[in-house]
Amino acid sequence: MIELKDLAKTYRKAKEPPVKAINQVSLTIEAGEMVAILGPSGSGKSTLMNVMGLLDRPDSGQYLLNGREVQGLKEDELARLRNRFIGFVFQSYHLLPRTTAMENVQLPLLYAERSDYQQRSEAALIAVGLSDRMNHFAEELSGGQQQRVAIARAIVNEPAVILADEPTGNLDSASTAEIIDLFRAQNARGTTIVLITHDLEVASMTDRIIKIRDGAVESDEATARAAEVSR
Numbered sequence: 001m002i003e004l005k006d007l008a009k010t011y012r013k014a015k016e017p018p019v020k021a022i023n024q025v026s027l028t029i030e031a032g033e034m035v036a037i038l039g040p041s042g043s044g045k046s047t048l049m050n051v052m053g054l055l056d057r058p059d060s061g062q063y064l065l066n067g068r069e070v071q072g073l074k075e076d077e078l079a080r081l082r083n084r085f086i087g088f089v090f091q092s093y094h095l096l097p098r099t100t101a102m103e104n105v106q107l108p109l110l111y112a113e114r115s116d117y118q119q120r121s122e123a124a125l126i127a128v129g130l131s132d133r134m135n136h137f138a139e140e141l142s143g144g145q146q147q148r149v150a151i152a153r154a155i156v157n158e159p160a161v162i163l164a165d166e167p168t169g170n171l172d173s174a175s176t177a178e179i180i181d182l183f184r185a186q187n188a189r190g191t192t193i194v195l196i197t198h199d200l201e202v203a204s205m206t207d208r209i210i211k212i213r214d215g216a217v218e219s220d221e222a223t224a225r226a227a228e229v230s231r
Contacts, residue, residue, distance in 0.1 A: 001161060001192045002029040002052055007061035009047055009215075021047040022058065023215035031066075031160070034184065034193040036203035036223075039212035046165055048212065049196045053086055053163045054078045066160065083108065087154030091166035093146045095138035101125060101149045102134045108157050124152035128182055144175030151182055155191070162186065165196045180205045 009022040021044045029035050039045040050056040051063065054070060063071050065085060070078065087108075095104045105124055109117035125134050128148040138146055147167060154162050164183065168176040180202065187193045195206055203209045204223050211218040 001031040001033075001066055002027075002194070003062075003064040004028075004052075005062040005064075007048075007051065007058045007063060009044075009051060009056070009058050020044075020215045022051065024061070025212075025215070025217055027210060027217060027220065029192060029194060031192055032187070032190055033208060034187040034195070034206045035208045035210060036195045036197055036206040037210050037212055038197055038200065038203040039218075040198055043212045044215035045196050045198075045212045047215075049163050049165050049194070052194065053088060054082045083157065085160045087157065087159035087162045089147070089150050089154045089162060089164040089167045091169040093138075093143075093150045093170075095146055095149055095153075097139040098137055100135050100137055101130060101141065101152075104138055104149055105153045105156050108153060120156050121152070124156040125149070127155065127185075128152045142175075143170055144172075144178060147171065147175070147179055148182065151179070151186075155186055159191065161192045161194065163194050163196070166198070167195070168197070168199070168202055176202065 005026050007022055007025045008020070011019045011021055025048065037045045037048060047056065051058050058071060062069060065081065070081065102121055102125065105121040106117045109120055122134065125131060128151050130145065130148050130152065133141060133145060138149060141149065168179050171179065183193050183195065195203070197203050205225065206223060207225060208222050210220045
């Protein structure tokens with residue numbers, strides 16, 4: 001599903017030394033995997049997510065999404081690919097506060113010009129356990145509930161890949177476990193999940209951990225959970 005070959009990205013600011021956010025990264029994430037990209041603050045993991053999510057372009061290297069080379073595409077082509085293939089979940093939720101849960105979830109469908117946006121958004125909110133909160137404003141929901149809305153918004157277009165950047169960073173341990181369970185349920189339906197985190201405990205709830213440090217892949221290993229599932 002995702003294949004990166006010698007990917008590099010350097011940020012430059014006037015009068016400051018260049019920063020290699022991504023340094024010759026090569027990795028493959030197969031369709032249907034649930035993977036964590038683990039690293040401390042400043043390790044390059046969020047930059048890597050932005051590149052995988054077609055929000056930023058690498059300086060060099062090759063990126064294939066579902067077998068298609070993407071780094072040479074125009075902005076409108078990248079936007080169409082994002083809308084079709086990728087769902088995003090962020091630590092700060094990125095919900096419109098004075099808008100209902102239903103309306104927040106409908107946004108990707110409106111951009112995609114889907115006529116069945118009402119049915120799809122209802123189904124997505126039911127899938128994340130918010131059938132009784134559809135018409136609540138985002139600001140009326142708890143942190144865990146807001147993240148559920150964000151996940152519903154990410155899955156409503158039935159993307160092939162969900163990229164989640166520190167999705168449990170603002171949540172307590174109970175809400176964290178619930179959110180990871182939602183990702184697992186979506187993964188069981190065939191969606192590829194890439195979870196960006198600095199938390200080893202959260203990463204260990206996935207099937208594979210790719211550790212990033214100083215913009216480079218430090219290790220790439222299956223988790224104990226993956227071993228248990230394969231037995």
